[in-house]
Amino acid sequence: MKWETFDALLFDVLDEYEAAVRDGANDEEAKIRCAALLAVHRDDLPYPNVNVVFDGVPYTELLAKMMLDATSPDPEYDVLLVDDPWVPQLAGIGALVDLKGPEVSAITDEGYDWADFNAAPLAAGEWQGVQYAVPVRSNMLLRFYNRTLYEQAGLPEPTPAQTWDEFFSDAEKLVRDTDGDGKDDVWAIDTYFVREPLTPTIWQSILNANGGSLLDDSGVPAFANEIGAKSLETHKRMLDYAPPGALGHGFSESLQAFRQGLVANMFNWGSVYKSTAVDPKSTTLTVDEVGIQVLPVGDVQAGAHRGIWIAGISSKTDELNASWAFLQWLTSKEGESINASLVGSFPARKSTLSGEPAEPWLGPVYETLQNAYEVAGEGHMWRIRSPKSDAAQQILADEIARGLAGQASPDEALGVAAKKIERALK
Amino acid sequence: MEPGKPSGNGSVRVARERQLGDLLVRWSFMAPAIVLLLVLLAYPIFYTIDISFSRFDIATFGAGAWVGWDNYREVMSDYRFWESLKVTMIYLAFALPIQVVVGFGIAYLINAEWAGRGIIRALFIIPMVVAPVVAGGMWRMILDPLWGLMNYWLGFIGIGPLDWFGDPNLAMAAVIIIDTWRWTPFIVLIATAAMLALPKDVFEAARIDGCNWWSTLWSVAVPLLVPVIAATFVIRWLGAVKMFDIVLAATYGGPGKATNVVNLFIYEEAFRSLRFAESAAMAVIVLILTMVLTGLFLRASRKLEELF
Numbered sequence: 001m002k003w004e005t006f007d008a009l010l011f012d013v014l015d016e017y018e019a020a021v022r023d024g025a026n027d028e029e030a031k032i033r034c035a036a037l038l039a040v041h042r043d044d045l046p047y048p049n050v051n052v053v054f055d056g057v058p059y060t061e062l063l064a065k066m067m068l069d070a071t072s073p074d075p076e077y078d079v080l081l082v083d084d085p086w087v088p089q090l091a092g093i094g095a096l097v098d099l100k101g102p103e104v105s106a107i108t109d110e111g112y113d114w115a116d117f118n119a120a121p122l123a124a125g126e127w128q129g130v131q132y133a134v135p136v137r138s139n140m141l142l143r144f145y146n147r148t149l150y151e152q153a154g155l156p157e158p159t160p161a162q163t164w165d166e167f168f169s170d171a172e173k174l175v176r177d178t179d180g181d182g183k184d185d186v187w188a189i190d191t192y193f194v195r196e197p198l199t200p201t202i203w204q205s206i207l208n209a210n211g212g213s214l215l216d217d218s219g220v221p222a223f224a225n226e227i228g229a230k231s232l233e234t235h236k237r238m239l240d241y242a243p244p245g246a247l248g249h250g251f252s253e254s255l256q257a258f259r260q261g262l263v264a265n266m267f268n269w270g271s272v273y274k275s276t277a278v279d280p281k282s283t284t285l286t287v288d289e290v291g292i293q294v295l296p297v298g299d300v301q302a303g304a305h306r307g308i309w310i311a312g313i314s315s316k317t318d319e320l321n322a323s324w325a326f327l328q329w330l331t332s333k334e335g336e337s338i339n340a341s342l343v344g345s346f347p348a349r350k351s352t353l354s355g356e357p358a359e360p361w362l363g364p365v366y367e368t369l370q371n372a373y374e375v376a377g378e379g380h381m382w383r384i385r386s387p388k389s390d391a392a393q394q395i396l397a398d399e400i401a402r403g404l405a406g407q408a409s410p411d412e413a414l415g416v417a418a419k420k421i422e423r424a425l426k
Numbered sequence: 427m428e429p430g431k432p433s434g435n436g437s438v439r440v441a442r443e444r445q446l447g448d449l450l451v452r453w454s455f456m457a458p459a460i461v462l463l464l465v466l467l468a469y470p471i472f473y474t475i476d477i478s479f480s481r482f483d484i485a486t487f488g489a490g491a492w493v494g495w496d497n498y499r500e501v502m503s504d505y506r507f508w509e510s511l512k513v514t515m516i517y518l519a520f521a522l523p524i525q526v527v528v529g530f531g532i533a534y535l536i537n538a539e540w541a542g543r544g545i546i547r548a549l550f551i552i553p554m555v556v557a558p559v560v561a562g563g564m565w566r567m568i569l570d571p572l573w574g575l576m577n578y579w580l581g582f583i584g585i586g587p588l589d590w591f592g593d594p595n596l597a598m599a600a601v602i603i604i605d606t607w608r609w610t611p612f613i614v615l616i617a618t619a620a621m622l623a624l625p626k627d628v629f630e631a632a633r634i635d636g637c638n639w640w641s642t643l644w645s646v647a648v649p650l651l652v653p654v655i656a657a658t659f660v661i662r663w664l665g666a667v668k669m670f671d672i673v674l675a676a677t678y679g680g681p682g683k684a685t686n687v688v689n690l691f692i693y694e695e696a697f698r699s700l701r702f703a704e705s706a707a708m709a710v711i712v713l714i715l716t717m718v719l720t721g722l723f724l725r726a727s728r729k730l731e732e733l734f
Contacts, residue, residue, distance in 0.1 A: 064697045071487045089700070093485045195680035197698065245571030247681045248591030257572065391699035398506060398683065405594065405682030416505075424699075 052079075052326055063089065063390060070095035070314060078317040079327065081136070084308045084382060085389040087127045092387040096132040096312040097320070099125075104313075107321055112328050113349075120373040121348035124308035127385070133312035134331045135348035136339070140372040141205055141305035142270040144277075145291045149174060149186060149264040158265075160293045160302055160371065164206070164234055167265075167296045171241040174264040188241035190254035191267035195401035197393045199250065201383070202267055203400050205305045206231040208379035209298030215384060219425065224418035229410035231298075232403045239404065247405060259283040267295060269307055270372070273365050274344030287361045292368045294375050304372040306382040308348070384425070391424040471713070478706035497707035507708055509683050510691035511715075513598075517687060518666055521602045526659055528606065529613025530651065534643065536614075537621045547618065550611035558608065562675025565604040566591075569676075594684030597677050601685050604672050609665065613658055620654040621647070656727035663723060667716055688712055 055077075057065055063086050069075045071093060082090060090096050097104060100114075114122075117135065125133030143158075150157055153173045158166075171188035178186050192199040204214060212227035239246055243257055251268065258266035259276055261284055270292065275282040277290035295303030311330070313323045329335045333355075336347035341358040346369055353366045376382065384392045395417050403413035476489045478497055483490030501507050536543060553561070569576050569590040580586040590600045624647065632646045648655075670689035673679060679686035679694075692712070696705035 060698060064700065067484060067700070068487060071485055089484075195678050195682065195686070243572050244587055245589050245592050247589070248597075248677065250678075253570075253572075262572070388700075391701055394694055394699040398686075401680055402682045405592075405680065405684070407594070407682035407684075420504075424701075 059083075066090065067093065067095070070316070075314050075316050078314055078319050078323045079311055080133075080314060081309055081311050082125075082133055084124045084306055084310070085385060085393065087125055087132050087310065087312075088385055088387045088389065090312070091127045091130065091132050094315055097315050097317075098130050098132065099134065099312070099324075100131045103320070104324055107324055109328055112332070113351075116333075116349045116351050118348055118350055118353070118370075118373045120306055120377045121308045121310075124306060124382070125310040125312065133310035134327060135308050136311045136327075136330055136345070137271065137309035138346040138348040138369070138373075139269045139271045139307040139309065140346070140369060140376065141201055141267060141295065141303075141307060142368060142372060143293050143295050144258060144266045144268060144273070145293075146258070146261060146264050146285065147289050147291055149261070152176075152178075153264070157291060158293070158296075161297060163297045168237065168241070171238075175241050185262070187243045187257075187263045189238050189265045189267070190242050190246055190249055190257045190263040191238065192250050192254065193235075193239060193242070193247050193404055194250040194253075195397060196250055197390070197397045199404075200393065200396035200400045201305045201307070203232055203235045203396075204383070205267075205295050205303035205381055206234050206298060208305075208381045209295065209301055209303035211298070211300035213380060219386075221418035221421045224411075224414040227299075228414045232400065232410040232414065235400070236404050236406075236410075259285060261285060270365070270369060271344050271346055274361075278344075278359075278361055292365055294368065294372050301379055302375050304375045304379070304381050306376045384421075386425055388424050392421045395420045395424060474706045474709055477703055478710050480703060482701075482703040482706075484700065484702075493703075497703045498711070500704055501707045501711065504704075506683070506686075506691060507688070510686050510688040511712075513683065513685060514667070514669070514687045514689075516598065517601060517605075517669060517685075518663070520598075521605050521666055522659060522662055524602065525606050525610050525613055525662060526655060529610045529658070530617045530655060532610070533614045533617030533621055534647065537618060547615070550614055552611075553608045554612055556608070558671035559675045561604055561608055562672040565600065565607070565672075566676045569600050569603075591677055592681055594681055597681055597684050601669075601673055601677060604676060605666065605669065608672070609662065613662065616654065616658050616661075617651070620651055624650050652733075653727070653731040656723075656730045660720065660723045660727055664716075664720065667719075 062081075063083070066077070066080050066082070066086075067090065069077050070080070070090065080090065080096065087096070114131075118138075121135035121138040122131075124135060125131055145158055147157060150170075153170075153176060155170050155173055158170070162170075174186070174188035175184050176186045177184050192202050207213070207223060207228055210227050210231055212225070212231060213222055216222040242249070243262060246253075249257070254263070254266050254268055255272055255276065257263045258268075259282065273290070273292060277283060277285055277287045297303075311327055313320065313327065317323055330339065331348070333347075333349055333352050336345075336349055336352045337358045339345040340347055340352075340362060346365075347353060350370075353370050357363050357366055383389055386392065399408070399413040399417035399420075402408040403410050408416070479492060479494060480489035480497075481491045481493050482488075536546060556564075568574050571577055571587055571589050571592070574590070576590070577587045580588065588596055590596045628646055628650070629642065632642050637645065668689060669687050670693060673685050673687050673690050674693075677685040679690050688708070689712075692705050692708045695701045695708070
């Protein structure tokens with residue numbers, strides 16, 4: 001099974017994690033159950049009367065499992081952890097509570113500051129004017145680079161202003177034979193190329209940076225054009241500077257290659273920073289070696305892609321008070337800081353990002369994250385938001401994979417994808 | 427009427443009672459199996475058929491409005507479905523003959539009496555008991571062009587490096603290699619049992635007649651084994667046609683669509699795209715195709731049995 005968007009660090013604490021927070025309404029113990037991946041440590045929590053049980057679910061099964069659970073007469077889960085594009089689907093079947101509605105507002109702490117959230121991550125939990133979920137793990141697609149490999153190649157450190165042309169110019173020099181055996185053993189880039197739903201996010205970030213978009217204002221696919229094809233060519237061109245077998249690489253393989261110092265750049269989810277640069281148990285690199293910034297600049301702007309994990313409350317829960325007390329704490333400034341320092345989850349609050357970071361390494365990371373929120377907001381860099389978004393994403397995965405593998409030209413692959421997505425979204 | 431003998435009517439009644447009793451006993455033995463089959467097999471099949479003719483209602487997770495053949499038309503017009511069927515057929519066309527030939531070949535070679543034969547047979551079972559997802563993941567590591575052992579070993583004989591998961595043909599070869607590694611031992615076990623059951627006097631006669639190793643194999647052993655080979659092929663076909671987990675773990679259906687077998691495609695459409703109705707229609711089509719082909723193979727198998 002693939003666990004693509006979860007951090008390796010998180011797996012250690014996922015199996016069955018218990019935390020304690022206060023039942024907002026009374027002091028009796030309440031037990032709530034949460035589908036998937038929030039990780040907090042019970043010693044760090046001030047509220048002892050809510051027992052939270054976390055179930056780890058593989059990413060690819062998570063949405064189907066949550067929908068199946070939510071539609072059952074007696075759902076198992078009180079809190080649902082939701083990936084960025086899933087809110088419309090869950091909202092569509094009435095699975096989530098309106099967090100700004102009167103029922104929840106009545107039990108919301110006075111100090112809970114909605115306005116402090118950055119707009120981009122908060123928007124991930126909103127659908128048709130209703131706030132169904134709050135950001136608990138604000139991931140962004142970012143560029144990691146290895147300073148040592150740039151230095152050894154005699155190249156200056158890249159900046160957020162670097163263009164794709166400059167990136168490829170550097171890439172020529174970054175592919176090297178370091179031990180003199182006649183074979184290259186260090187490469188310029190690794191990222192998602194494999195046939196899976198997150199691979200199109202790389203192409204899409206290039207598309208958005210080039211001024212293109214997935215859908216037009218009327219919701220019709222708008223990517224089967226010159227900009228779309230050029231962006232897919234750029235994605236495919238990266239394979240020329242990637243390690244052997246990169247066409248089969250995704251989250252885990254690219255992460256492994258980067259952590260082992262085999263590739264100079266990696267486009268991956270920002271929340272892997274801790275396990276990539278900080279934790280010696282999982283990486284050969286150090287904080288000083290690993291730079292982080294937005295993806296290279298296209299025709300219009302830099303690239304990024306929003307991948308916010310948001311949490312909502314099941315509309316059929318018997319433990320509304322306990323569930324909301326837990327989520328309020330987890331998304332408070334205090335909860336965000338603990339979650340960030342323990343497992344490297346990124347915060348969504350402006351005050352957390354601009355405040356004193358809990359760990360020194362978080363400083364530059366927060367700066368990049370704030371920049372990425374702005375870049376993503378400008379370029380509308382997120383997946384299709386629709387009750388059929390997963391169907392559309394799977395179609396993109398199939399066609400982008402064909403394009404990358406050379407089994408279809410970029411024009412053909414994107415043309416087929418556009419027609420199919422238009423039908424799927426109807 | 428002779429005393430002690432039942433009348434004509436009486437004997438008919440007794441015979442009927444016996445017949446009825448016999449029938450009841452037979453059905454009582456079959457009843458648990460029938461109930462299990464209805465619950466575990468018939469219900470899911472009818473549920474799938476029901477969904478395939480409906481709009482899937484995600485709120486109730488069941489069949490909604492009746493849409494007739496719409497889902498089937500949608501599926502039939504999707505090139506990805508046909509491509510996945512083609513990929514499945516390519517995989518089956520290579521994997522099945524290779525496994526049957528290699529399986530019977532190994533069985534023939536290890537059929538001679540030698541010390542430790544039992545241990546080797548027991549070891550053969552190991553790949554079969556490894557979970558397919560584990561096998562797929564393990565072989566993904568072995569074949570990985572960057573970190574894998576296979577390219578390292580092949581390098582010693584001047585081959586490669588091979589891009590097992592980047593080249594469409596090699597990716598299909600990788601799936602066939604993994605599946606063959608898993609299932610050839612099963613065929614070896616069947617073949618070994620079949621060979622042990624062959625009449626020894628025929629081989630003795632062949633030896634006296636001066637047959638060499640090859641003519642004994644080709645003119646004696648193979649004709650005697652043809653019914654078993656045919657039956658093994660059908661059993662393996664029924665297993666292989668379900669191919670899904672190894673591909674999911676090893677190649678994710680890629681590169682591009684090169685190893686996207688039909689079951690993986692159905693799974694992805696259902697559980698990733700949440701297009702359950704269209705997936706149900708595909709599942710029904712695949713079920714029918716499998717039944718037809720299985721029927722043909724069984725018929726051919728019987729013909730071969732008659733011939734040999």
